[in-house]
Amino acid sequence: MTDENKSAKVISFINMKGGVGKTTLCVSIAECFALQGKKVLIIDADPQFNATQTFYDTDERIDFYLELVKKERTIRTIFKTYNTLISDDENTTTGDLIQNISDNLDIVLGDINIINENHSDSSQIHRIDNFIKDNHLKEKYDYILIDCPPTISIYTDASLFCSDFYILPSKIDKYSGFGTANLVNVVKQLIRKARIAVLPLGIIYTDTPKDLLEKQKNLKNDMESKLSEMYFFNNQFHTANDLKHSGKGNVATRYSRTIDNIQNICNEVSSRIQELEREKKNESTN
Template structure:
């Protein structure tokens, strides 16, 4: 089963985290088992989920203690330290189960030290080995990884563990160059780690435009920019798939980090997200059919 998907773009602030958490949360509210993995040391995905479910990695102030947060001991740092199943290792050292459908491997600032220490091939393979050893693919319908905006130890570790990657972009004049560069970097990774990719491929699910105003208020400039990117010869040659559906702007994201569309009463965003997920599912299903031929 190929169900591990990284949200990846080397450009910052393009909606990777927002889309990852919204797709994951929506799927989990609709009866799918979802594991979110926060590979970004900035930990934005973790911050949203912790705020919503009332968790902290530890108390920082007395006020926090009084607010009765639950303390979470699971962290991605434990995954980066992971080599093999030994006695005493429990799934709960890595995964925080939020409810029957949604779980997270939370990000952790301590994970910054893995980058500093150069990671090493053991840590680079850690997410992949963890997923295999703990039969994570079989236990969840979707495993969604939020990546940082850099090409680094973290993205290598995420991609070595992934079956697919999806690239959110906010359209601007550098978007084409950015995606071209992303493809070059992924191709190079595939060459360096050729043995890993011989057995199971890493496929691009496509590019999705994010934070796009509703049809009526979309500017002529933005519309033209999107048309130019979709029509670009460079991306055409790379056979980049563009999602038909765009991720619409929703101003609530900037107001509350624990805002989730699936819980909101925004019919507009809900229906937008539903269409994105239908497309997301169909691209994954098609890619899985092709890979079995």
């Protein structure tokens, strides 16, 4: 059932460098918004499918996931070359592709086999956008969060093409700073060439201690000076061993040490969206 008053914000999480906490940030924000009563859909567009593994990490769920892979009820179906409109496929419906995780939280499952659908088909950049539009998902959710691959690919292009905003997670170190600066330029070029109407929400520092060392402060200042046009979130995603080693999984809302941190990030995401939408509205009226 759709809600005409809803219009989901579609946000891609992107970084070309692996190991920066991109997926952990994405799933943590998703679960945090869901716990706040927002309807959230995660689309796992990363062939490494780490977002999917976050929620399908028990023997029972793994078996269920493998059955869904066999039935092609994953992101792969969206990118199949014979599909252009998912809702028109007689064998596949929205319900087949969207799996429920918990109250208010759903997911389109990732699939390593998506790499077999990377063809020179110009329609592929429209696939996620078509899936969202054909199934009226913006009217069903408050947020649609897309976990992108750590590379520039057709899956990244398709994610950005359908997104309203994108977030760049980045560590504060020499190599991450260099990669983030390059990625910002690559995304700018893609947006310009493909005429994509997506705005940067900003850069969120990940895996940071609560008190930065002097060297980290210098690296942080250097990155922000080089990317002065970008918004840097005031709230950083702090280091927490629980997320890496506990049996509860890498979702920040599940731990007392990190729940306040992720709630503050979610509040800033909401505020940042409102700020950009006000700016866009003012520009259109002037």
